[in-house]
Amino acid sequence: MSVTPTDLRARAEGVAGHLPGLILSAERLAAMVAPGAHGLRRAGPGEDFWQYRPAGAGDGARSIDWRRSGRSDSQFVRDREAQTAQSAALWLSRAPGMDFTGGPDRPTKAERGQILTLALGMLMLRGGEKVGLLGQPARAGRIQADRLAEQxxxxxxxxxxxxxxxxxxxxxxxxxxxxxxxxxxxxxLLAQAAGLGLSGLLFQILDPDEAHFPYDGAVEFRSGSLRHDSRDAGGLRAAYLARLAERQAWLEGQARRAGWQFGTHLTDADPAQALNWLWQALGQGAR
Incomplete structure:
Protein backbone atom coordinates (compact mmCIF):
# COMPACT_ATOMS: atom_id res chain seq x y z
CA MET A 1 0.00 0.00 0.00
CA SER A 2 1.45 3.37 -1.04
CA VAL A 3 1.88 6.15 1.49
CA THR A 4 1.32 9.78 0.51
CA PRO A 5 3.65 12.49 1.84
CA THR A 6 0.74 13.96 3.81
CA ASP A 7 -0.05 10.62 5.46
CA LEU A 8 3.60 9.99 6.22
CA ARG A 9 4.06 13.36 7.83
CA ALA A 10 0.88 13.01 9.91
CA ARG A 11 2.02 9.63 11.23
CA ALA A 12 5.51 10.95 11.95
CA GLU A 13 3.99 13.89 13.86
CA GLY A 14 2.23 11.38 16.08
CA VAL A 15 5.45 9.55 16.84
CA ALA A 16 7.49 12.70 17.42
CA GLY A 17 4.92 14.79 19.22
CA HIS A 18 5.98 13.97 22.78
CA LEU A 19 9.71 14.48 22.32
CA PRO A 20 11.52 17.83 22.50
CA GLY A 21 13.56 19.13 19.60
CA LEU A 22 17.13 17.95 19.36
CA ILE A 23 19.89 20.50 18.85
CA LEU A 24 22.81 18.62 17.32
CA SER A 25 25.24 21.47 17.79
CA ALA A 26 24.59 21.86 21.55
CA GLU A 27 28.22 21.30 22.49
CA ARG A 28 29.45 23.85 19.99
CA LEU A 29 26.88 26.44 21.04
CA ALA A 30 27.63 25.91 24.73
CA ALA A 31 31.28 26.69 24.04
CA MET A 32 30.37 29.79 22.01
CA VAL A 33 27.79 31.34 24.36
CA ALA A 34 29.50 33.27 27.16
CA PRO A 35 28.34 33.09 30.79
CA GLY A 36 25.45 35.46 31.31
CA ALA A 37 23.84 34.84 27.92
CA HIS A 38 20.10 35.35 28.13
CA GLY A 39 18.86 33.68 25.02
CA LEU A 40 19.33 32.20 21.60
CA ARG A 41 17.56 33.53 18.56
CA ARG A 42 17.77 32.08 15.07
CA ALA A 43 16.90 33.98 11.92
CA GLY A 44 17.06 31.40 9.15
CA PRO A 45 20.09 31.17 6.82
CA GLY A 46 22.95 33.22 8.15
CA GLU A 47 21.78 32.41 11.64
CA ASP A 48 23.23 34.30 14.59
CA PHE A 49 23.02 34.18 18.35
CA TRP A 50 22.74 37.13 20.67
CA GLN A 51 23.71 37.77 24.25
CA TYR A 52 23.58 40.77 26.55
CA ARG A 53 26.64 42.35 28.15
CA PRO A 54 26.98 45.45 30.31
CA ALA A 55 27.57 48.60 28.27
CA GLY A 56 31.12 49.89 28.31
CA ALA A 57 32.78 53.27 27.86
CA GLY A 58 33.14 52.75 24.11
CA ASP A 59 29.49 51.86 23.47
CA GLY A 60 27.40 54.66 21.98
CA ALA A 61 23.78 55.38 22.81
CA ARG A 62 22.61 53.73 19.55
CA SER A 63 24.13 50.40 20.61
CA ILE A 64 22.24 50.29 23.93
CA ASP A 65 19.29 47.88 24.12
CA TRP A 66 16.95 50.18 25.98
CA ARG A 67 14.21 47.59 26.45
CA ARG A 68 16.55 45.24 28.25
CA SER A 69 18.23 48.09 30.12
CA GLY A 70 14.86 49.36 31.32
CA ARG A 71 14.42 46.23 33.44
CA SER A 72 17.46 47.01 35.59
CA ASP A 73 19.63 49.82 36.87
CA SER A 74 22.35 49.10 34.29
CA GLN A 75 22.64 49.59 30.56
CA PHE A 76 23.11 46.57 28.28
CA VAL A 77 24.35 46.04 24.75
CA ARG A 78 23.13 43.12 22.64
CA ASP A 79 26.04 41.45 20.84
CA ARG A 80 25.58 39.36 17.70
CA GLU A 81 28.01 36.77 16.43
CA ALA A 82 27.91 34.27 13.60
CA GLN A 83 26.67 30.81 14.46
CA THR A 84 27.70 27.77 12.46
CA ALA A 85 24.89 25.23 12.53
CA GLN A 86 25.77 21.56 12.26
CA SER A 87 23.86 19.57 9.68
CA ALA A 88 22.38 16.08 9.85
CA ALA A 89 22.17 13.56 7.03
CA LEU A 90 19.63 10.73 7.20
CA TRP A 91 19.60 7.63 5.00
CA LEU A 92 16.99 4.87 4.78
CA SER A 93 17.64 1.66 2.86
CA ARG A 94 15.35 0.98 -0.08
CA ALA A 95 16.53 -2.57 -0.66
CA PRO A 96 13.72 -4.92 -1.81
CA GLY A 97 13.93 -6.82 1.47
CA MET A 98 12.78 -3.72 3.34
CA ASP A 99 9.27 -4.33 1.97
CA PHE A 100 8.92 -7.46 4.12
CA THR A 101 6.37 -7.86 6.88
CA GLY A 102 5.62 -11.09 8.69
CA GLY A 103 1.98 -10.24 9.29
CA PRO A 104 -0.86 -7.89 8.34
CA ASP A 105 -0.92 -6.44 11.85
CA ARG A 106 2.43 -4.69 11.53
CA PRO A 107 4.13 -2.40 9.02
CA THR A 108 6.84 -3.31 6.59
CA LYS A 109 10.37 -2.41 7.57
CA ALA A 110 10.34 0.31 4.92
CA GLU A 111 7.16 1.86 6.34
CA ARG A 112 8.54 1.89 9.87
CA GLY A 113 11.81 3.30 8.58
CA GLN A 114 10.00 6.10 6.76
CA ILE A 115 8.16 7.13 9.91
CA LEU A 116 11.27 7.06 12.07
CA THR A 117 13.42 8.90 9.53
CA LEU A 118 10.90 11.67 9.07
CA ALA A 119 10.06 11.95 12.77
CA LEU A 120 13.73 12.23 13.68
CA GLY A 121 14.24 14.84 10.98
CA MET A 122 11.29 16.82 12.28
CA LEU A 123 12.68 16.83 15.81
CA MET A 124 15.99 18.19 14.61
CA LEU A 125 14.30 20.79 12.43
CA ARG A 126 12.31 21.96 15.44
CA GLY A 127 15.61 22.43 17.23
CA GLY A 128 16.80 24.74 14.46
CA GLU A 129 19.11 22.26 12.76
CA LYS A 130 19.66 21.73 9.05
CA VAL A 131 18.56 18.27 7.96
CA GLY A 132 18.49 16.39 4.67
CA LEU A 133 18.60 12.91 3.24
CA LEU A 134 22.15 11.77 2.57
CA GLY A 135 23.18 13.12 -0.82
CA GLN A 136 20.53 15.86 -0.76
CA PRO A 137 20.95 19.46 0.48
CA ALA A 138 20.44 19.90 4.21
CA ARG A 139 18.09 22.77 4.99
CA ALA A 140 16.38 24.27 8.01
CA GLY A 141 12.78 25.33 8.46
CA ARG A 142 9.34 23.81 8.49
CA ILE A 143 9.13 23.44 4.72
CA GLN A 144 12.08 21.05 4.85
CA ALA A 145 9.90 18.56 6.71
CA ASP A 146 7.59 18.60 3.70
CA ARG A 147 10.54 17.97 1.39
CA LEU A 148 11.70 15.05 3.52
CA ALA A 149 8.22 13.55 3.50
CA GLU A 150 8.02 13.90 -0.27
CA GLN A 151 11.43 12.32 -0.83
CA LEU A 189 31.02 4.14 4.80
CA LEU A 190 32.45 4.15 8.32
CA ALA A 191 36.01 4.40 7.00
CA GLN A 192 35.03 7.41 4.91
CA ALA A 193 33.20 8.92 7.88
CA ALA A 194 36.22 8.42 10.13
CA GLY A 195 38.40 10.22 7.61
CA LEU A 196 36.05 13.20 7.77
CA GLY A 197 35.71 13.09 11.54
CA LEU A 198 31.99 12.30 11.39
CA SER A 199 29.95 10.55 14.06
CA GLY A 200 26.57 8.92 13.73
CA LEU A 201 24.26 5.97 14.23
CA LEU A 202 23.62 2.60 12.61
CA PHE A 203 20.03 1.56 13.28
CA GLN A 204 18.78 -1.90 12.33
CA ILE A 205 15.06 -2.39 11.63
CA LEU A 206 13.83 -5.99 11.59
CA ASP A 207 10.50 -7.77 11.45
CA PRO A 208 9.94 -10.01 14.50
CA ASP A 209 9.92 -13.05 12.22
CA GLU A 210 13.42 -12.13 11.07
CA ALA A 211 14.57 -11.72 14.65
CA HIS A 212 13.07 -14.96 16.02
CA PHE A 213 12.70 -17.23 12.95
CA PRO A 214 9.43 -18.92 14.04
CA TYR A 215 9.18 -21.09 10.92
CA ASP A 216 8.66 -24.85 10.81
CA GLY A 217 7.98 -27.38 8.08
CA ALA A 218 7.95 -26.53 4.39
CA VAL A 219 8.47 -22.81 3.79
CA GLU A 220 9.34 -20.76 0.74
CA PHE A 221 11.57 -17.83 1.67
CA ARG A 222 11.55 -14.76 -0.55
CA SER A 223 13.71 -11.66 -0.66
CA GLY A 224 13.18 -9.51 -3.70
CA SER A 225 13.80 -11.74 -6.70
CA LEU A 226 15.48 -14.44 -4.59
CA ARG A 227 13.62 -17.63 -3.64
CA HIS A 228 14.56 -20.53 -1.39
CA ASP A 229 12.41 -23.59 -0.67
CA SER A 230 12.98 -25.44 2.59
CA ARG A 231 11.25 -28.65 3.65
CA ASP A 232 12.42 -28.28 7.25
CA ALA A 233 12.57 -24.61 8.14
CA GLY A 234 12.83 -25.41 11.83
CA GLY A 235 16.11 -27.16 11.17
CA LEU A 236 17.56 -23.88 9.92
CA ARG A 237 16.64 -21.90 13.03
CA ALA A 238 19.79 -22.36 15.09
CA ALA A 239 22.12 -21.61 12.20
CA TYR A 240 20.07 -18.59 11.14
CA LEU A 241 19.94 -17.09 14.62
CA ALA A 242 23.67 -17.63 15.03
CA ARG A 243 24.34 -15.82 11.75
CA LEU A 244 22.06 -12.96 12.77
CA ALA A 245 23.82 -12.60 16.12
CA GLU A 246 27.16 -12.65 14.32
CA ARG A 247 26.01 -9.92 11.94
CA GLN A 248 24.74 -7.74 14.77
CA ALA A 249 27.96 -8.18 16.73
CA TRP A 250 29.92 -7.19 13.63
CA LEU A 251 27.79 -4.08 13.12
CA GLU A 252 28.11 -3.10 16.77
CA GLY A 253 31.87 -3.57 16.62
CA GLN A 254 32.24 -1.58 13.42
CA ALA A 255 30.16 1.24 14.87
CA ARG A 256 32.04 1.30 18.17
CA ARG A 257 35.46 1.44 16.50
CA ALA A 258 34.30 4.35 14.34
CA GLY A 259 32.91 6.24 17.33
CA TRP A 260 29.34 5.55 16.20
CA GLN A 261 26.47 3.79 17.99
CA PHE A 262 24.42 0.77 16.93
CA GLY A 263 20.79 0.14 17.81
CA THR A 264 18.02 -2.26 16.82
CA HIS A 265 14.25 -2.09 16.53
CA LEU A 266 11.48 -4.60 15.76
CA THR A 267 8.46 -3.47 13.78
CA ASP A 268 5.99 -4.82 16.36
CA ALA A 269 7.47 -2.51 19.02
CA ASP A 270 6.36 1.02 19.80
CA PRO A 271 7.97 3.38 17.26
CA ALA A 272 8.16 6.06 19.96
CA GLN A 273 10.64 3.86 21.84
CA ALA A 274 12.84 3.66 18.75
CA LEU A 275 12.62 7.40 18.18
CA ASN A 276 13.49 8.04 21.82
CA TRP A 277 16.58 5.83 21.48
CA LEU A 278 17.67 7.68 18.34
CA TRP A 279 17.12 11.03 20.05
CA GLN A 280 19.06 10.07 23.15
CA ALA A 281 21.87 8.47 21.15
CA LEU A 282 22.32 11.61 19.07
CA GLY A 283 22.24 13.71 22.21
CA GLN A 284 25.00 11.62 23.75
CA GLY A 285 27.07 12.02 20.61
CA ALA A 286 26.66 15.78 20.76
CA ARG A 287 28.10 16.05 24.25
Whole structure:
Protein backbone atom coordinates (compact mmCIF):
# COMPACT_ATOMS: atom_id res chain seq x y z
CA MET A 1 0.00 0.00 0.00
CA SER A 2 1.45 3.37 -1.04
CA VAL A 3 1.88 6.15 1.49
CA THR A 4 1.32 9.78 0.51
CA PRO A 5 3.65 12.49 1.84
CA THR A 6 0.74 13.96 3.81
CA ASP A 7 -0.05 10.62 5.46
CA LEU A 8 3.60 9.99 6.22
CA ARG A 9 4.06 13.36 7.83
CA ALA A 10 0.88 13.01 9.91
CA ARG A 11 2.02 9.63 11.23
CA ALA A 12 5.51 10.95 11.95
CA GLU A 13 3.99 13.89 13.86
CA GLY A 14 2.23 11.38 16.08
CA VAL A 15 5.45 9.55 16.84
CA ALA A 16 7.49 12.70 17.42
CA GLY A 17 4.92 14.79 19.22
CA HIS A 18 5.98 13.97 22.78
CA LEU A 19 9.71 14.48 22.32
CA PRO A 20 11.52 17.83 22.50
CA GLY A 21 13.56 19.13 19.60
CA LEU A 22 17.13 17.95 19.36
CA ILE A 23 19.89 20.50 18.85
CA LEU A 24 22.81 18.62 17.32
CA SER A 25 25.24 21.47 17.79
CA ALA A 26 24.59 21.86 21.55
CA GLU A 27 28.22 21.30 22.49
CA ARG A 28 29.45 23.85 19.99
CA LEU A 29 26.88 26.44 21.04
CA ALA A 30 27.63 25.91 24.73
CA ALA A 31 31.28 26.69 24.04
CA MET A 32 30.37 29.79 22.01
CA VAL A 33 27.79 31.34 24.36
CA ALA A 34 29.50 33.27 27.16
CA PRO A 35 28.34 33.09 30.79
CA GLY A 36 25.45 35.46 31.31
CA ALA A 37 23.84 34.84 27.92
CA HIS A 38 20.10 35.35 28.13
CA GLY A 39 18.86 33.68 25.02
CA LEU A 40 19.33 32.20 21.60
CA ARG A 41 17.56 33.53 18.56
CA ARG A 42 17.77 32.08 15.07
CA ALA A 43 16.90 33.98 11.92
CA GLY A 44 17.06 31.40 9.15
CA PRO A 45 20.09 31.17 6.82
CA GLY A 46 22.95 33.22 8.15
CA GLU A 47 21.78 32.41 11.64
CA ASP A 48 23.23 34.30 14.59
CA PHE A 49 23.02 34.18 18.35
CA TRP A 50 22.74 37.13 20.67
CA GLN A 51 23.71 37.77 24.25
CA TYR A 52 23.58 40.77 26.55
CA ARG A 53 26.64 42.35 28.15
CA PRO A 54 26.98 45.45 30.31
CA ALA A 55 27.57 48.60 28.27
CA GLY A 56 31.12 49.89 28.31
CA ALA A 57 32.78 53.27 27.86
CA GLY A 58 33.14 52.75 24.11
CA ASP A 59 29.49 51.86 23.47
CA GLY A 60 27.40 54.66 21.98
CA ALA A 61 23.78 55.38 22.81
CA ARG A 62 22.61 53.73 19.55
CA SER A 63 24.13 50.40 20.61
CA ILE A 64 22.24 50.29 23.93
CA ASP A 65 19.29 47.88 24.12
CA TRP A 66 16.95 50.18 25.98
CA ARG A 67 14.21 47.59 26.45
CA ARG A 68 16.55 45.24 28.25
CA SER A 69 18.23 48.09 30.12
CA GLY A 70 14.86 49.36 31.32
CA ARG A 71 14.42 46.23 33.44
CA SER A 72 17.46 47.01 35.59
CA ASP A 73 19.63 49.82 36.87
CA SER A 74 22.35 49.10 34.29
CA GLN A 75 22.64 49.59 30.56
CA PHE A 76 23.11 46.57 28.28
CA VAL A 77 24.35 46.04 24.75
CA ARG A 78 23.13 43.12 22.64
CA ASP A 79 26.04 41.45 20.84
CA ARG A 80 25.58 39.36 17.70
CA GLU A 81 28.01 36.77 16.43
CA ALA A 82 27.91 34.27 13.60
CA GLN A 83 26.67 30.81 14.46
CA THR A 84 27.70 27.77 12.46
CA ALA A 85 24.89 25.23 12.53
CA GLN A 86 25.77 21.56 12.26
CA SER A 87 23.86 19.57 9.68
CA ALA A 88 22.38 16.08 9.85
CA ALA A 89 22.17 13.56 7.03
CA LEU A 90 19.63 10.73 7.20
CA TRP A 91 19.60 7.63 5.00
CA LEU A 92 16.99 4.87 4.78
CA SER A 93 17.64 1.66 2.86
CA ARG A 94 15.35 0.98 -0.08
CA ALA A 95 16.53 -2.57 -0.66
CA PRO A 96 13.72 -4.92 -1.81
CA GLY A 97 13.93 -6.82 1.47
CA MET A 98 12.78 -3.72 3.34
CA ASP A 99 9.27 -4.33 1.97
CA PHE A 100 8.92 -7.46 4.12
CA THR A 101 6.37 -7.86 6.88
CA GLY A 102 5.62 -11.09 8.69
CA GLY A 103 1.98 -10.24 9.29
CA PRO A 104 -0.86 -7.89 8.34
CA ASP A 105 -0.92 -6.44 11.85
CA ARG A 106 2.43 -4.69 11.53
CA PRO A 107 4.13 -2.40 9.02
CA THR A 108 6.84 -3.31 6.59
CA LYS A 109 10.37 -2.41 7.57
CA ALA A 110 10.34 0.31 4.92
CA GLU A 111 7.16 1.86 6.34
CA ARG A 112 8.54 1.89 9.87
CA GLY A 113 11.81 3.30 8.58
CA GLN A 114 10.00 6.10 6.76
CA ILE A 115 8.16 7.13 9.91
CA LEU A 116 11.27 7.06 12.07
CA THR A 117 13.42 8.90 9.53
CA LEU A 118 10.90 11.67 9.07
CA ALA A 119 10.06 11.95 12.77
CA LEU A 120 13.73 12.23 13.68
CA GLY A 121 14.24 14.84 10.98
CA MET A 122 11.29 16.82 12.28
CA LEU A 123 12.68 16.83 15.81
CA MET A 124 15.99 18.19 14.61
CA LEU A 125 14.30 20.79 12.43
CA ARG A 126 12.31 21.96 15.44
CA GLY A 127 15.61 22.43 17.23
CA GLY A 128 16.80 24.74 14.46
CA GLU A 129 19.11 22.26 12.76
CA LYS A 130 19.66 21.73 9.05
CA VAL A 131 18.56 18.27 7.96
CA GLY A 132 18.49 16.39 4.67
CA LEU A 133 18.60 12.91 3.24
CA LEU A 134 22.15 11.77 2.57
CA GLY A 135 23.18 13.12 -0.82
CA GLN A 136 20.53 15.86 -0.76
CA PRO A 137 20.95 19.46 0.48
CA ALA A 138 20.44 19.90 4.21
CA ARG A 139 18.09 22.77 4.99
CA ALA A 140 16.38 24.27 8.01
CA GLY A 141 12.78 25.33 8.46
CA ARG A 142 9.34 23.81 8.49
CA ILE A 143 9.13 23.44 4.72
CA GLN A 144 12.08 21.05 4.85
CA ALA A 145 9.90 18.56 6.71
CA ASP A 146 7.59 18.60 3.70
CA ARG A 147 10.54 17.97 1.39
CA LEU A 148 11.70 15.05 3.52
CA ALA A 149 8.22 13.55 3.50
CA GLU A 150 8.02 13.90 -0.27
CA GLN A 151 11.43 12.32 -0.83
CA UNK A 152 10.77 9.43 1.54
CA UNK A 153 7.30 8.71 0.16
CA UNK A 154 8.18 8.90 -3.53
CA UNK A 155 11.67 7.44 -3.63
CA UNK A 156 11.78 4.41 -5.91
CA UNK A 157 15.47 3.67 -6.43
CA UNK A 158 16.37 0.29 -4.91
CA UNK A 159 19.32 1.60 -2.91
CA UNK A 160 20.95 -1.18 -0.94
CA UNK A 161 24.00 0.74 0.28
CA UNK A 162 24.41 4.24 1.64
CA UNK A 163 26.60 6.32 -0.71
CA UNK A 164 29.88 6.95 1.10
CA UNK A 165 30.84 9.50 -1.55
CA UNK A 166 27.94 11.70 -0.39
CA UNK A 167 29.49 12.25 3.05
CA UNK A 168 30.66 15.77 3.75
CA UNK A 169 32.48 17.44 6.66
CA UNK A 170 30.47 18.64 9.66
CA UNK A 171 27.69 16.11 9.20
CA UNK A 172 26.06 13.93 11.82
CA UNK A 173 24.82 10.80 10.04
CA UNK A 174 21.99 8.36 10.76
CA UNK A 175 21.77 5.13 8.72
CA UNK A 176 18.60 3.01 8.93
CA UNK A 177 18.51 -0.44 7.30
CA UNK A 178 17.90 -4.10 8.01
CA UNK A 179 21.59 -4.76 7.25
CA UNK A 180 20.74 -8.26 6.01
CA UNK A 181 22.47 -7.98 2.64
CA UNK A 182 26.23 -7.86 1.99
CA UNK A 183 27.49 -5.47 4.70
CA UNK A 184 30.74 -4.53 2.96
CA UNK A 185 29.41 -1.06 2.24
CA UNK A 186 29.06 -0.40 5.96
CA UNK A 187 32.80 -0.73 6.51
CA UNK A 188 33.48 1.54 3.54
CA LEU A 189 31.02 4.14 4.80
CA LEU A 190 32.45 4.15 8.32
CA ALA A 191 36.01 4.40 7.00
CA GLN A 192 35.03 7.41 4.91
CA ALA A 193 33.20 8.92 7.88
CA ALA A 194 36.22 8.42 10.13
CA GLY A 195 38.40 10.22 7.61
CA LEU A 196 36.05 13.20 7.77
CA GLY A 197 35.71 13.09 11.54
CA LEU A 198 31.99 12.30 11.39
CA SER A 199 29.95 10.55 14.06
CA GLY A 200 26.57 8.92 13.73
CA LEU A 201 24.26 5.97 14.23
CA LEU A 202 23.62 2.60 12.61
CA PHE A 203 20.03 1.56 13.28
CA GLN A 204 18.78 -1.90 12.33
CA ILE A 205 15.06 -2.39 11.63
CA LEU A 206 13.83 -5.99 11.59
CA ASP A 207 10.50 -7.77 11.45
CA PRO A 208 9.94 -10.01 14.50
CA ASP A 209 9.92 -13.05 12.22
CA GLU A 210 13.42 -12.13 11.07
CA ALA A 211 14.57 -11.72 14.65
CA HIS A 212 13.07 -14.96 16.02
CA PHE A 213 12.70 -17.23 12.95
CA PRO A 214 9.43 -18.92 14.04
CA TYR A 215 9.18 -21.09 10.92
CA ASP A 216 8.66 -24.85 10.81
CA GLY A 217 7.98 -27.38 8.08
CA ALA A 218 7.95 -26.53 4.39
CA VAL A 219 8.47 -22.81 3.79
CA GLU A 220 9.34 -20.76 0.74
CA PHE A 221 11.57 -17.83 1.67
CA ARG A 222 11.55 -14.76 -0.55
CA SER A 223 13.71 -11.66 -0.66
CA GLY A 224 13.18 -9.51 -3.70
CA SER A 225 13.80 -11.74 -6.70
CA LEU A 226 15.48 -14.44 -4.59
CA ARG A 227 13.62 -17.63 -3.64
CA HIS A 228 14.56 -20.53 -1.39
CA ASP A 229 12.41 -23.59 -0.67
CA SER A 230 12.98 -25.44 2.59
CA ARG A 231 11.25 -28.65 3.65
CA ASP A 232 12.42 -28.28 7.25
CA ALA A 233 12.57 -24.61 8.14
CA GLY A 234 12.83 -25.41 11.83
CA GLY A 235 16.11 -27.16 11.17
CA LEU A 236 17.56 -23.88 9.92
CA ARG A 237 16.64 -21.90 13.03
CA ALA A 238 19.79 -22.36 15.09
CA ALA A 239 22.12 -21.61 12.20
CA TYR A 240 20.07 -18.59 11.14
CA LEU A 241 19.94 -17.09 14.62
CA ALA A 242 23.67 -17.63 15.03
CA ARG A 243 24.34 -15.82 11.75
CA LEU A 244 22.06 -12.96 12.77
CA ALA A 245 23.82 -12.60 16.12
CA GLU A 246 27.16 -12.65 14.32
CA ARG A 247 26.01 -9.92 11.94
CA GLN A 248 24.74 -7.74 14.77
CA ALA A 249 27.96 -8.18 16.73
CA TRP A 250 29.92 -7.19 13.63
CA LEU A 251 27.79 -4.08 13.12
CA GLU A 252 28.11 -3.10 16.77
CA GLY A 253 31.87 -3.57 16.62
CA GLN A 254 32.24 -1.58 13.42
CA ALA A 255 30.16 1.24 14.87
CA ARG A 256 32.04 1.30 18.17
CA ARG A 257 35.46 1.44 16.50
CA ALA A 258 34.30 4.35 14.34
CA GLY A 259 32.91 6.24 17.33
CA TRP A 260 29.34 5.55 16.20
CA GLN A 261 26.47 3.79 17.99
CA PHE A 262 24.42 0.77 16.93
CA GLY A 263 20.79 0.14 17.81
CA THR A 264 18.02 -2.26 16.82
CA HIS A 265 14.25 -2.09 16.53
CA LEU A 266 11.48 -4.60 15.76
CA THR A 267 8.46 -3.47 13.78
CA ASP A 268 5.99 -4.82 16.36
CA ALA A 269 7.47 -2.51 19.02
CA ASP A 270 6.36 1.02 19.80
CA PRO A 271 7.97 3.38 17.26
CA ALA A 272 8.16 6.06 19.96
CA GLN A 273 10.64 3.86 21.84
CA ALA A 274 12.84 3.66 18.75
CA LEU A 275 12.62 7.40 18.18
CA ASN A 276 13.49 8.04 21.82
CA TRP A 277 16.58 5.83 21.48
CA LEU A 278 17.67 7.68 18.34
CA TRP A 279 17.12 11.03 20.05
CA GLN A 280 19.06 10.07 23.15
CA ALA A 281 21.87 8.47 21.15
CA LEU A 282 22.32 11.61 19.07
CA GLY A 283 22.24 13.71 22.21
CA GLN A 284 25.00 11.62 23.75
CA GLY A 285 27.07 12.02 20.61
CA ALA A 286 26.66 15.78 20.76
CA ARG A 287 28.10 16.05 24.25
Missing amino acids: LATGTAAEDAAPAHALRPNLRVVILSDFLTDPGWVAD
